[in-house]
Amino acid sequence: MQNKNGIKRLVKNSCAGYLGTKHGIPNYCCLQDSPCVFFAQDDGLPRCIYFENGVLPIDEKLEREYKSERDTGTEFKTAQPRVNCQKCGAAFSAHSNRQKYCEKCRDKNANEKTKLRMRQMRKKQAWCYA
Ligand SMILES: [Zn+2]
Missing domain, CATH: 1.20.5 (Single alpha-helices involved in coiled-coils or other helix-helix interfaces)
Structure with missing residues (x-):
């Protein structure tokens, strides 16, 4: 994760689950009842659905970095090609290049x-x- 520090900062400042040191656990997350996944020592890319949906969108730039690094595939891929329907001519975004209508x-x-x-x-x- 290139910008893990940015993520940590965002978690500290904005995540409702992050409670700091609690019950003797540093970086305690009350949603997981364990330390926040983003403060783990390893270099992997942990996932936290709450963070992704509820906190990350606050910082657009960070969100872009996070998504591109994670390479989520479908949802955040670059815009789908715009195609005109062969029947009614309306422009729509095709999921595949075989889609004609x-x-x-x-x-x-x-x-x-x-x-x-x-x-x-x-x-x-x-x-x-x-
Ligand atoms: Zn059509």
């Missing part, structure tokens, strides 16, 4: 496919019972 049209397509399948099934059945 916006969510609305995709749902519609799926519905139409289902309808078609149902119709075919009914046709077949009618033929069977004829």
Whole structure:
């Protein structure tokens, strides 16, 4: 962690769980009932959901560093490519480059496919019972 000191400072100043030395435990966290994970001696990247959601967003710069180092993958990846829907032309962010339709049209397509399948099934059945 490049900026572990920044994290520690933020925890000390802003984390509701951080109580300093308590019950003889230094850097006591009342949420974990143990020392705050960010004050551990090792160099790893500990996780604390409370900190990530409730404290880290206070410091945008630190949050960016933290997320990029952790490489959280999905949520904080660079912006998804903007694509225009092939059906209605609306711009939307594609999750993959195979995605051609916006969510609305995709749902519609799926519905139409289902309808078609149902119709075919009914046709077949009618033929069977004829
Ligand atoms: Zn569309």
